[in-house]
Amino acid sequence: MSETAIELAEGDQAPAFTMPATGERTVSLKALKGKPFVLYFYPRADTPGCTKEACAFQEALPQLGRIGIDVIGVSKDKMKALEKFAEKYGLTFPLASDEIAGVAESYGVWVEKSMYGRKYMGMDRATFLIDAQGRIARIWRKVKVPGHAKEVMAAAQALK
Template identity: 65%
Template structure:
C-alpha cells in the first residue's frame, strides 16, 4: 500500500468512465484535478457525496478544476448512478482496483465482524504540476464538496 502524501507525485491512471468517456492522468497533464474514491454507486453516502460535488461543479469549473469520481463498480451501475442524479463529471470504473491500490485506498475494512477489502472514501487534489496538493482520508460525504472548494481556491 502506498502512503501518498501532500507533495507526492500522483499515480498515473487510465480508466473507462460514465458517458462513454475515458479519463487519464495524461489527458489532465498541466491541469489541476480532484480524483475521489467512493465505495459503491447508488448508496446513501456515495449519493450525498456525488450530489455535493455536482452542486459545486460550476464553482470548481471556474477554478479550472476537473473532477473524477472512482469506484470499483462496473460501468453499467456507474452509468445508472450518473444518469439518476444527472452527474456531469466522469465517474470511472476501477473494477480491478489497480488505481485504488496505487493511491493506497484499497484497504481492509470490517463490518459486522467480517473483514474484507474495499474502497476507502478518500480524495486527492492534484495540482497542475501533477503533485498532490491535498489529501482527505475517510471523507465525510456531506462536508466533502465544501472542503474541496476551499482547498481548490488556493491552487
C-alpha cells in the same frame, strides 16, 4: 489500513491511471497534465453516502469549473452501474470504473475493512486534489460526506 497499503503524501507525484468513465469517456493522469483536478474514491454507486457525496460535487461543479478544476469520481462499479447512477442523479462529471482496484491500490485506498467481525477488502472514501504539475496538493482520508465538497472547493481555490 493493511500492511501493504501505499501511503501517499502531499507533494508526491500522483500515480498514473487510465480508466473508462461515464459518457463513453476515458480519464487519465496524462490527459489531465497541466490542469488541476479532484480525484475522489467512493465505495459504491447509488448508496446513500456515495449519492450525497456525488450530488455535492455535482452542485460544486460550476464554481470548480470557474477556477478550472475538473472532478472525477472512482469506484469499483462496472460501467453499466456507473452510467445508471450518473443518469439517475444528473451527474455530468466523469465517474470512472476501477473494477480490479488497481488505481485504488496505487492511491492507497483499497484497504482491509471490517464489518460485524468479518474482514474484507474495500474502497476507502478518500479525495485527492492534484495540481497542474500532477502532484498531490491535498489528501483527505476517511472522508465524512457532510461539508466535504465545500472543503475541497476551498482548497482548490487556494491552488490558484
